[in-house]
Amino acid sequence: MTQIKIPKLAPMLSVRNGAKAVDFCKSAFGARELFRIEAPDGAVVAQLAVGESEFWIADESPKHLNFSPESLSGATTRFVLVVEDPDAAFQKALKAGAKSVSPVQNHEYGWRQGRVVDPFGHHWEIGKPIS
């Protein structure tokens, strides 16, 4: 566990096959693993970070109201990933197994940004403000 600076907030993404999703986040986004609990059945709860931004990946558990995008056929939260080079980061995510939802382009709201969906159904907007 990293040092706790509070209050703080971190999303926990529900997925099917959490162990693979952790590997994906490392390959696609350069995420670091901070902590992991693994159950005998292989289900994981893992704490990751991109830069100083922490997030969690956990196997879904519908009886505990934790649903994967695959179970609900959609996602209720997307993730805004701000990077120095959106074009390179987008390509890296595709190479790791994500699929393009919309290519990297300049948007009228002042960001250069693209969107991918990962193999687990979560959506990531990769970009940065246009300076």
Place this chain on the structure above:
Amino acid sequence: MTQIKIPKLAPMLSVRNGAKAVDFCKSAFGARELFRIEAPDGAVVAQLAVGESEFWIADESPKHLNFSPESLSGATTRFVLVVEDPDAAFQKALKAGAKSVSPVQNHEYGWRQGRVVDPFGHHWEIGKPIS
């Protein structure tokens, strides 16, 4: 827009009635509003922060694959809110309109934590590691 320290990652929560959801996050969690765009129809995209943790609230747009928990009857991401006083923060969230999913209690994984669902269908785990 706050200063960009990159890479960084922030969740964007899809909801129905984004403007009310922003107000809720302020009352329930003491969130600060950093930035807001409002469309003529009242739809918002708002950047908030709890401590140094940023997140976004946006009105859903199913045609853009941004679904609220109300549309999907469940949520694919939950939020881990780490606070100094979980019991007080839990009560504050309830007072703001959240409903208890499980009360604040000590868990075998070493956290004192409770869970609420907000009026928009997103789930929040409020707690801290037991020292």
